[in-house]
Amino acid sequence: MDLMTVMGHLVTLTFKIKSYLHSPKERRLAEFMHNDTWGQQYSYALFKAMSHMLCIGYGLYPPIGMADVWLTILSMIVGATCFAMFVGHATALIQSLDSSRRQYQEKYKQVEQYMSFHKLPADMRQRIHDYYEHRYQGKMFDEESILEELNEPLREEIINFNCRKLVASMPLFANADPNFVTSMLTKLRFEVFQPGDYIIREGTIGKKMYFIQHGVVSVLTKSSKDTKLSDGSYFGEICLLTRGRRTASVRADNYCRLYSLSVDNFNEVLEEYPMMRRAFETVALDRLDRIGKRNSVLQHKVQHHQSSGTLNFQESEIIQRIVQHDRDMAQCTQLIQTSLNPPPAPPSPTPVIWAPLVQAPLQAAAATTPLALALAHQSQLPPILFHHPLAAGSLKDPTWPSKESPPWSKHVQQLWFRARFSCQLYQIQIWV
Incomplete structure (x- = not known):
């Protein structure tokens, strides 16, 4: 913009000076404007210069004489170049105002071309579209590269802030050592699942465990009734402890925003905090016992900790408190339902979270599905x-x-x- 202003001023002065130097017709025109003020004369010359530079006309009169023609051509070339540069800079400025949305749109165009190239069916294309809408919400960031460029204290602070809702809804994190929570959160990976997606399948080898930030999932087992888990719950940790196969399938009932933790990162964090490993193992064994499934690996580990005296009084108290909390929540909820004996509630699109607390099966996460959370999600009390x-x-x-x-x-x-x-x-x- 500044360049175009300077060039316009120079061309204006050129036209003003030229009007005094050439043909008699031009001199007569100059004498005609001689009585005008300097501001009026400069305005006429500026109007002619900008008309040429923007290619919209010749000003008050067309070129007179060969010198005027060549000067007009030169001003048009200079003006067109400056105008093209101005448009390019303006376009780049507008695009930079929302670069994340532009990046998302470019990425989704590639996805659309991919779907067209492979001739995917319409229902699958719709699911892919819905996934991108819920996963990225119209904006796409390279979060990993952004966080890697920051120093460690600032990176940990950002991660703790981004996961604050998960920590607040999960007593396992809210009551744990802040250093353990930070180590765990830095290893988590954000994932989104659509309604009907099987997050894990029974019988497969487990490579991840999941923490529910938002959403409702159904835990499906062959030997017990279906169970609902919601915000603040976690699942899939048993096979990470035993390196065995999944004991149940988990299906998303609605759009679920989860954080996953790989088995390698899980073991890496728990090696630094052995008390939390014992807590996970004790709670997992208690859940297996309550649904009639036993695991010799976990049982041997828990018995070894108890017999060898590796647990101090504080650790043992914390672990037993977690296990007892899970049992108490189930017993208390069952007694309340028995006493009140409410009529069956009409079907609701939002799943009810009472079942896991009453039955207290494997996937009713200890200390992570409190009764208060159940009542908060109960659609009709x-x-x-x-x-x-x-x-x-x-x-x-x-x-x-x-x-x-x-x-x-x-x-x-x-x-x-x-x-x-x-x-x-x-x-x-x-x-x-």
Whole structure:
């Protein structure tokens, strides 16, 4: 733009000077404009110069004389060159404003050409289109190269921020050593699965485990009922510990945003944190026992840790707390459902997360599917849960909040309920 302005000014002065030097007709025209102010004369010359440079005309009058013709040709060439450079720079500037979207569009054009070349069916093309829309959301980044260019503290901070929802919804991470969480998060890889996709299949050799950031999956086994897992759960860790085959199939019920961890990275992280390995092994063995499946490798490892005294008091307490948490959640939920005995809820497009807590099978991840999360995802809760506690006959307890408690606000409600099981009292407070 600056170059075009300078060239326009020079051509303007050239036309102004030339009008005094050549043919009598030009001199008469110059004498005609002699009485005009300097600003008016410069404006006439600038108009003529820009008309030539932009190739839109000759100004107030066409070229007069051979010198004027050649000067007009020169100004047109200079103007066309400057104008082309201006358009090119403007186009590049507009494209650079959203380079990630442009990169996505270029990539998807290649995908479309690939689908056309291989003559893929229409339904498969639609699935590929939907996958790209949900996976990249119209923008594409080379995230690995971006993070590799940063120093380690900044890279870890960015990864922790990007995975903050996963950490917040998963007590396994929220209550663990921050160094372990950071080491684990740096190894995770983001993946998206469509409804109906089989994430893992029973009988195959496991090479990854998965953490659910968002979505609902069904755990399918031949020996037990289907189980639902949702945000904050994880699955697929047993075969990574035993290097065996998958004990169940997992299918996505809707669009699922998961983080995967390969077996090599899994073992690499757990080598640095042996207590977390023991926790994974103990929880995995407990899940296998509860669905009637045993694994000699895991059983030998857990018994070795217990008999050899390699577990200190703090580690043992943490591991037992994780296992007991899984069992307590299942027992408490089962008692609540039995006491309330709600009518069957109409079918809902959003799967209900009660089943894994009641049955507590293999894939009901210990300490990662809390009851509060189940209630938060429950599409239709029994109405009695929203009554005052004194109105729930079987759950009546004089120690509960009185009727004089502050009224429920418009946005925040407190849901209180208690359940007794095996001489233990469970009290859960859920904010919805």
